[in-house]
Every structure is written in C-alpha cells, then in structure tokens.
Amino acid sequence: MQTGSKLMPLSEIELMPLQYAVITRLEKNGFAYIFDEVGSGKTIQTGLAIWNIIKDNPRAKILIVCPKSITYNWYSELLQKFGFDFKIVEGIKGSLFSCDPRIANLLITGSDASTKEYRPNEGLNRLALKNEVPEQSSGSWWDLIVIDEAHEFKGTSSSRFQTIRKNYSAKKVLFLSATPIKNAIEELETELDLVATLLTKEKEKGRVLPTLDNSKEYLGMKLLSLDPQNPFSRNFKEIIRLCKENVKGNQIDSDALYFKNRVIHRLTYNINPENWKAITEHLKGYYGFGYYQAIGNIHQLVFRNSLNIDPKLNECLKYLKDKVKSKEKAVIFCTRKATVEYICSALRKEFGKDEVLGMTGDTHEIGERKQILSRIGTMKTSFGEYENVRFLVIIDKLATVGLNLPTFNHIVNYELPFTPADIEQRFGRIDRITGQYHDDLHLVYFCEEKPDNVEYAALDSAFINLCVTKLIWNILDSIPSKNTIIDIISKDINVVAWRFTFIKTLLDIEKKYKVDWNISLEMMYAFIEELLGVNGTYATLQCQLFYHEIIKTRDSDSQVTFAEMMSHMQNQYLKSLSVVLGNDHLCQRFLNSEMTISEFVEAVGDQRKIKTDNAIFYKDEQGKIAPIALTDLAKKIVLNPNDEMKKLYTEIKQIQDDLGSFQEECKKICKDDNVDFKKLDELLINIEENSIFVSATLINIYKYLRKNGCISMNLSDFITGWNERRNK
Missing domain, CATH: 1.10.10 (Arc Repressor Mutant, subunit A)
Incomplete structure (x- = not known):
C-alpha cells in the first residue's frame, strides 16, 4: 500500500479526466488558462494542480490571488475537499483569518491593490514588501501562482496589474476565468500579458510565454478540444461528465442522464401611456452609460408607492407565484440596492417575511452573510430563522462570483447587467457540475412591449441589445459560449428580420437610383429613431455605438456616410439572424433577391427551430458564428477520446x-x-x-x-x- 508522494489526500472528490488534465497542461506549458464555464469545478482543478506540486515538494510556495470577497471561500473549499491548510493574508489591519506571510508557504490573498506604494493596506501589497517575504527578490520565487476571476485585472495600467508586474514572479501560473472577455478582445490580451509578466524569469530558461498572436491557434473552436496538452481549455459541464463516462467504456446514448433542461422565460410587460410620458421625459438628455443608469431609477421615480400598478413587478410576482413550486427556490438579481429593497417589500407582502431574504452590502456583516448564503445554498442542516427562505433577492456584486446555490433552480433577472458575461455568471450560481438538486433550471428576463401612439423609450430591451451586441461582435469570435442571452434574440427574431429587410431596401434604392444619402449625423439619428421604433435618446446611443465601430476600422477620421451606417446595421442584423437560424442561407437568398420580403420573414419564423438553451455558439472555419447542439458537440469530440485522455483516466x-x-x-x-x-x-x-x-x-x-x-x-x-x- 503506497502513501506519501503518490497518494492524494483522502477525499470524497469525484475525479474526472478533463479536470485532472490541468496537471498535464501545467507540466507541458508552465501555465494554463482554464476558461471552463461557471460551475464546472475550477476549484477542483486548482486543488489537483496544487497536489501535483506539493507531493514532490512539500515546502513549495503557492499563492492564490482571488477577489477579496471570496478568500474565505477558497480557504474553506481547499481545506474541506483536499485538507490543505492555506493561510489568508490581508493588509496589516487584516481580519481574524489574516496571518504573517513569513510563517506559511500556502497563502491566499485578495486581488485588490493599493495605489499608495508605502501603505500596504491590501494583502497583494503586503506580500510585495521585501521585509515581509525577504527571499522574493531573487528568481522565480513562487512555485505556483493561481489567479482566480482573473478578468478582474482590468487593463495593464491598473494598480493590481502594476503591483503584480513589479513585485511577483512564478515558475508556473494557473489562470481561472469562466468569462475572460466581458467587453472586448483587448481584455484577453491583458490576461495574456499578466501571465507572461509573472513568468518573465522563466523566459530566460527557454519558456515560451503567451501572447495574443501565438495564442490565436488555441482559441475559437479549438478551445473545445480534449487535448490535455493545450494550455487553454473551455469545457462545459455536460462534456466533462460525458467524457468520463466514455473513457470508462459506458454508452452515452441517453441525453437525459447528462443534460440539464435549461428553460428560458421571456416575460413582457405593458406600461400605460401616461407613465410612458413620464419615463421618456425622465430619460431625455442621458447618453451612453448614463442612459443605462437612468433606466434603473425609473421604478423609484415613476412607480414610487404604486406597487399595484408597476407592470414589471406584477409580472415578476405572477411568475414567482405560478412557476416556483413549493420545494423550489428563486434568486432575484438586481443591480442596485434600492431595487433590492423595492422587490423585498413587495415579496414580503405576497409571501410573508420568512420566505424572503434581501441582501446588499449593508444588510449583514461579511462573515455572517457568507455563512447564511452557504447554508441557504446547500440546506444540509436547519439554521433557525433562514431555513424557510425560498426567495433570495440579492445585489449583483455579492453573488456573481464565489457563490454556490444548487438548491435554487430559478434565476430571475429583474435588472439585466451590462455584459453577457455577467448573465453567464448569474446562471452559474445554480447550474453546478456536482450537488445539483433539480433537473429543470429556469432563467427569467423581462422586456417591455412597444406601445402605440406614444414616444417609446428602450428600457430592458436596451440592456438586451447591449448584451447581444457584445456577445456576437466581441466574445464569440474567440470564446465559444453557452450564453442564455442568445435565446433572447430568437424570441424577437421576426422584428430583426423586418429591420433587416428594410435596410436592404434602402441600400437597393441607393444603388439603383444613385441617391445621395449625404446627410448629417442628426438626421441619421432621427431616421434610426424611426427604424428602431425607439425614442431619440436611445437611437442616438445606438448610432454612436455604430459610428465608433466603423471609425475603429479606418485609418483616417473621414466622415461616416449614411450608406456606411446602414451597411453596418445590415451586417449586425445579418450576424444576429445567422446565429439564431444556424446559418445565413436564408439571408443570402434574400440579399440575392430570390425571395420577397414577406416570404423571407415567414421563412425566418419557420426556420427558428434550434433550441438555443442547449447549444454552444462558436466561430467556424469560414469565420461565421454558428451554433452546435451540446449533443452533437459531444458526439464530435467525446465519442473518440484520444490516447492522452484514456491515459489520464487510467491514472485517476x-x-x-x-x-x-x-x-x-x-x-x-x-x-x-x-x-x-x-x-x-x-x-x-x-x-x-x-x-x-x-x-x-x-x-x-x-x-x-x-x-x-x-x-x-x-x-x-x-x-x-x-x-x-x-x-x-
């Protein structure tokens, strides 16, 4: 019987080949980017990577850098699942769990960093001080640095990035993020630079460091390959489960065993003309980011003290009463503290105080909040006043990372976030690879109906369009996604089709009759206002986004023409239609004048059959974004596992x-x-x-x-x- 260096700490962890592959990725490359979807077991992969290092070097120096809010989560998970006793390092005025970094070699610290060099009020700064860790000044001091939720390192000029660059080096780096791109490809470039910076001293030993250019061959569909030597991975929970069963020799004919039923609910609400007038008046003069912030205040300004006539809130209450069964639970996500309080007030009147819990940064002490959320999420034991909670109303910043709620099966997006990545993070709170309590998982979002005979201001639809645009134009090019926001487009696909045909007609007129569309930006705004059917403020915002996207593709600052703007919009709608329909065949037939407008719109409606909530979207070999059903993806990459994967399973x-x-x-x-x-x-x-x-x-x-x-x-x-x- 062998123990010691060949025996993993006694554990109840269910090991899976695709998780165990992290060891090979690190050994082969010196770094690994784990982009696996939310809830797929990145903590387990980190534990395996740590075990593989300290089994040969018990005194290895390992540092985990994560958001400050989840340092204790990491400490607890690694202790409970692996028995590793890490120490948490915070600033000199640290908490109960803070320790002296000179007396431990396994450390966890928050990713915040102070801009004041001589005031080490954050753990990352404190560890950088040579009098705290005297040996750090020479060589690759850390044997392994793990960076969790690494997309939080925003830009190379940020204080946290600069603190890392100036003071840290490592022999190996493990980079964890389910959502590496939130807004633009430049974020991925920053993440590659971060790892390269940490490994700078390893370059002298011949290590090839990651850059955007030499990493492109691993991105896109190649991220989904099962090659354990690839330094990048983008695995989905279903594929991880299927791969294990397949290398064991089990048949995987039954989809029901491995695929959760992800149900998308689109709830619409109508606002009366009088309130629309108040809303449009409130939104006048807001542009860009300010427009989205102004939308969030509407429930306070227009529906204050009028809970019975807030149509969006009424739809939310109706859904919770009708769809959330007695043994089911729902998380209601908000982006503002005021909204949390607003929703809680209404829910308590409807369901009673015991079934509703609201959480913002002000409602509980940090330690108490973590304990409550942990118990609510697992319900392993009863715990007094909170054991009857069925509705958790929570603000985004407390719950989009480090929170596991497998006993919940409804996510209600009362307020949508600014990025599709945050929607993916929200859904990941209830969609976990292990410990799942429910077969059906529900995601709810809201969208206002366009009223007749009133000026129309985009509300929830503004956030939907923003998220869809970011996903299709900036994320799917490099990172395949199972993002539920895609399904939102398909619900309104006929509207997109009509707009597409209208723009094509305009461009045909210009081409045939050589119409001079040389008009001012203000006139463009007015026209797009009519085209999109929204108020002038939102039309202006859309125009500005299109304008800047066009300018980015140019070498000069020459004026954007109306025809260019229309062509850009046409391409955007073409891309959206292609994603939802699975290809662009219908669109190309229409562009080639092989179909009338009515025939095209009807055909689009008929072809919208793909169930996008169980599909992966990616950029194919022709550069087009296409969907592939999870079952088809499994057959494509899992049914014929390579020898490396079989070898990993043998080791496991x-x-x-x-x-x-x-x-x-x-x-x-x-x-x-x-x-x-x-x-x-x-x-x-x-x-x-x-x-x-x-x-x-x-x-x-x-x-x-x-x-x-x-x-x-x-x-x-x-x-x-x-x-x-x-x-x-």
Whole structure:
C-alpha cells in the first residue's frame, strides 16, 4: 500500500479526466488558462494542480490571488475537499483569518491593490514588501501562482496589474476565468500579458510565454478540444461528465442522464401611456452609460408607492407565484440596492417575511452573510430563522462570483447587467457540475412591449441589445459560449428580420437610383429613431455605438456616410439572424433577391427551430458564428477520446483504487470508538514528517471515519491523540 508522494489526500472528490488534465497542461506549458464555464469545478482543478506540486515538494510556495470577497471561500473549499491548510493574508489591519506571510508557504490573498506604494493596506501589497517575504527578490520565487476571476485585472495600467508586474514572479501560473472577455478582445490580451509578466524569469530558461498572436491557434473552436496538452481549455459541464463516462467504456446514448433542461422565460410587460410620458421625459438628455443608469431609477421615480400598478413587478410576482413550486427556490438579481429593497417589500407582502431574504452590502456583516448564503445554498442542516427562505433577492456584486446555490433552480433577472458575461455568471450560481438538486433550471428576463401612439423609450430591451451586441461582435469570435442571452434574440427574431429587410431596401434604392444619402449625423439619428421604433435618446446611443465601430476600422477620421451606417446595421442584423437560424442561407437568398420580403420573414419564423438553451455558439472555419447542439458537440469530440485522455483516466482510476484500499485499512484501526494511533502511524509511515500531507491526510481520515460511524470523537481529540503518539 503506497502513501506519501503518490497518494492524494483522502477525499470524497469525484475525479474526472478533463479536470485532472490541468496537471498535464501545467507540466507541458508552465501555465494554463482554464476558461471552463461557471460551475464546472475550477476549484477542483486548482486543488489537483496544487497536489501535483506539493507531493514532490512539500515546502513549495503557492499563492492564490482571488477577489477579496471570496478568500474565505477558497480557504474553506481547499481545506474541506483536499485538507490543505492555506493561510489568508490581508493588509496589516487584516481580519481574524489574516496571518504573517513569513510563517506559511500556502497563502491566499485578495486581488485588490493599493495605489499608495508605502501603505500596504491590501494583502497583494503586503506580500510585495521585501521585509515581509525577504527571499522574493531573487528568481522565480513562487512555485505556483493561481489567479482566480482573473478578468478582474482590468487593463495593464491598473494598480493590481502594476503591483503584480513589479513585485511577483512564478515558475508556473494557473489562470481561472469562466468569462475572460466581458467587453472586448483587448481584455484577453491583458490576461495574456499578466501571465507572461509573472513568468518573465522563466523566459530566460527557454519558456515560451503567451501572447495574443501565438495564442490565436488555441482559441475559437479549438478551445473545445480534449487535448490535455493545450494550455487553454473551455469545457462545459455536460462534456466533462460525458467524457468520463466514455473513457470508462459506458454508452452515452441517453441525453437525459447528462443534460440539464435549461428553460428560458421571456416575460413582457405593458406600461400605460401616461407613465410612458413620464419615463421618456425622465430619460431625455442621458447618453451612453448614463442612459443605462437612468433606466434603473425609473421604478423609484415613476412607480414610487404604486406597487399595484408597476407592470414589471406584477409580472415578476405572477411568475414567482405560478412557476416556483413549493420545494423550489428563486434568486432575484438586481443591480442596485434600492431595487433590492423595492422587490423585498413587495415579496414580503405576497409571501410573508420568512420566505424572503434581501441582501446588499449593508444588510449583514461579511462573515455572517457568507455563512447564511452557504447554508441557504446547500440546506444540509436547519439554521433557525433562514431555513424557510425560498426567495433570495440579492445585489449583483455579492453573488456573481464565489457563490454556490444548487438548491435554487430559478434565476430571475429583474435588472439585466451590462455584459453577457455577467448573465453567464448569474446562471452559474445554480447550474453546478456536482450537488445539483433539480433537473429543470429556469432563467427569467423581462422586456417591455412597444406601445402605440406614444414616444417609446428602450428600457430592458436596451440592456438586451447591449448584451447581444457584445456577445456576437466581441466574445464569440474567440470564446465559444453557452450564453442564455442568445435565446433572447430568437424570441424577437421576426422584428430583426423586418429591420433587416428594410435596410436592404434602402441600400437597393441607393444603388439603383444613385441617391445621395449625404446627410448629417442628426438626421441619421432621427431616421434610426424611426427604424428602431425607439425614442431619440436611445437611437442616438445606438448610432454612436455604430459610428465608433466603423471609425475603429479606418485609418483616417473621414466622415461616416449614411450608406456606411446602414451597411453596418445590415451586417449586425445579418450576424444576429445567422446565429439564431444556424446559418445565413436564408439571408443570402434574400440579399440575392430570390425571395420577397414577406416570404423571407415567414421563412425566418419557420426556420427558428434550434433550441438555443442547449447549444454552444462558436466561430467556424469560414469565420461565421454558428451554433452546435451540446449533443452533437459531444458526439464530435467525446465519442473518440484520444490516447492522452484514456491515459489520464487510467491514472485517476489507480488513485481511486489506492484510496479505496487505504480507506479500508483506516477502518481496521478503529475499535470501540477509539483509534489505534500506532497503527495509523504505520499506515502513514511513507509520508514525510513535515509534509503538508500529514495534516491534509489526517483531516480527511477523520472525516471518513466519522462519516462511516467508526468513531464519534471530535477533531480536536483526534489530533491530540495523534500528537501524543508522535511525541512518544
């Protein structure tokens, strides 16, 4: 029976080949970018990477850099699942869990950084001080640096990026982000620069560092390959599960075993003409980001003290009453504190205080909030006043990272975020690779109906258009996505088709009759206002977005013509139609005048059959964005696993077999609720005395023996008994 360097800490983790592949990725390249979707087990992959390093070097120096709000999540997960006892480093005025970085080699710190060089009020700054970590000034000091939610490193000029660049270096880097691009490809370039910066001293040893140019061959559809030597991975939960079953030799004919039923609900609401007048008046004069902020205040300004006539709130209440069954739970996401309070007030009147919990940054202390959310999310035990909560109303910044809510199965987007990445993060709170309680997962969003005979201001539709535009134009080119925002376009595909035909007609007129469309930007705004059917403010915003996109493609600042603007809009609608329909065949037939307008719109409606909530969208070999059903993707890349994947599964099976044998041996050392620590010492004889595996394995042995009823003593007594034996 082997222990020590070849035995993983005793654990209940279900190992999967695609997760275990992180070891190969790091060994081969020195870095790995894990872009796997939200809830697919990136913490497990990190634990495996750490285990692989410290099994050969128990004193390896490992640092995890993550958002400050989830440092304790990382500490808890690695302790519970692997037995690794990391220490949290915060500023000098740190919390209860803060430690002195000079006395530990496994550390976690927040990714915030101070702009004041001589005031180390954040952990990242404190670790950079040479008097705190004196050896750091020479060589690649950290054996492994893990950067979680790394998309938060915004721009190379940010204080956190500059702190990393000036003070940190590593032998290996593990980069984790389910949403590496939120707005533009430049964000991915920053992330590549960040890893290259950390590995600068490794370049001297011949290491090839990542750049945007040499990484392009791994992006797009190649991210979905099962090659464990690829430094980039973009795996989806269903593929991870299917791959394990396939390399085990099991048949995967039944989709129901592996695919969750993701249901999208589009709730529409109508606002009466009088309130529309108040809304459009409120939005006048707002542009750009300010326009979206102004939308968020409408429920306060227009529907204040009028809960019975707020049509959006009424639709929300109706859905929660009709669709959320007695044993189901819903998370209602808001982007503003005022909205959380507004929704909670209405829900408590409808469902009672016990079933509703509202959370903003002001409602609970950080430690209490984390404990409450953890228990609500798992419901492993009862916990007093919160055990009856069915509706969690929460502000975005508290819940889009580091929160697991597998007992919930409804996500209600009362307010949509600014990016499709945040929608993906929200859905990932309930869609987890393990511990799922529900087969049906629901995502809800709202959209206002366009009224007749009143000036129309875009409300929720403004956020929908913004997210769809970012996803189609900026993200899918490089990162395949299973984003539910795609389904939103398909609900309104006929409207997109009509607009597409109208623009094509205008361009035909220009071409045939050589019409001079040389008009001012103001006139363009007015025309697009009519075309989109929205108020002038929103039309101006759309025009400005199109204008800047066109300018970015030019070498000069020459004036954008009306025809260019129309062509740009046509291309945007063509891309949207192609994504939803699966190809651009119908659009090309219409552009070639092979179909009339009515025939085209009718055909678009008939062809919209793809169920986008179970599809992956990616950029194909022809440069077009196309969907592929998850079942088809599985058949394409999983049914014929390569030798590397089979080898990984063989290694996993050997580890699990060793663990099984070791567990049986552990049972034999217990008798009459006591542990024979002498025999336990003999079992662990191959583990070095100062190895991290001593504490890690002891914790997991205790958990296993306690779970299987072999002992009833508490952990403190167990460790005391072990220490007494070792002292002898």
